[in-house]
Amino acid sequence: MAKDTGRKMIAQNKKARHDYHILDTYEAGLVLTGTEVKSLRLGRASLVDGFAQLDGGEAYLHNIHIPEYTQGTWTNHAARRKRKLLLHRAEIDKLDQKSQESGHTVVPLALYFKDGRVKVEIALAKGKxxxxxxxxxxxxxxxxxxxxxxxxxxxxxxx
CATH class of the missing domain: 1.20.5 (Single alpha-helices involved in coiled-coils or other helix-helix interfaces)
Known part of the structure; x- marks a missing residue:
């Protein structure tokens, strides 16, 4: 059985484009559990309050709401846990350096499947x-x- 090809949108953060000047965008992978992926396949997620934070040379996504999987058992995930972003070292360093400047932040713009894998589009943004x-x-x-x-x-x- 062949994997899905192309880009299937799960959720978008339209409010981010209204509230911020988008300076630069990046595509990152996400470290997820099985029930999170199943919940995302149902097309349910919210990026509205989400933001990325860089600490210890790693990037984490906070406040992304992925609801619990309805058929999940005790293995179910917490809906608003912090999730690790998968980025190249150079991208993390650049984001860390730029986000230190006043008024700059890293926000998620979109969550989607790309060739069967969950990706998130994050942006370096400056508040409007x-x-x-x-x-x-x-x-x-x-x-x-x-x-x-x-x-x-x-x-x-x-x-």
Whole structure:
């Protein structure tokens, strides 16, 4: 039996793109237990409060919610335990150095299966100020209105 190929999305953290300026992104593996993988295969996870922390030359993901597997027994996992990230040494060192700067943090953006393995997309991010968030929303709204006007003009032209 062949493994799944491609990228199957489990969860996304859309709030992170709203709250932070994304400076750099990385793809990392996760150290998981069997019941966590089974729960993820059901497509249930939340990245909303998640963050990565670097200590002792290793990276850990905190506050990612993977609900307990319903058919799990005493081997079931804790829903919000810290999980180790699998990154190259150079990536860990770079993230550690950059995250020491004030206002910088490491946040998860997406959780997905890639060729049958669970991967997480993490980003080095800098927090946005309130006026930056309003500016981003305004730009998004202006872009949406312009697209609507253009599609209405195209419909009118055809009709």
């Amino acid at each position: 100020k309130e006026y930056d968030k309003r500016q981003t929303l305004r730009e998004k709204q202006d872009r949406r209105e312009a697209d609507r006007a253009m599609s209405a003009a195209r419909r009118k032209q055809r009709g």
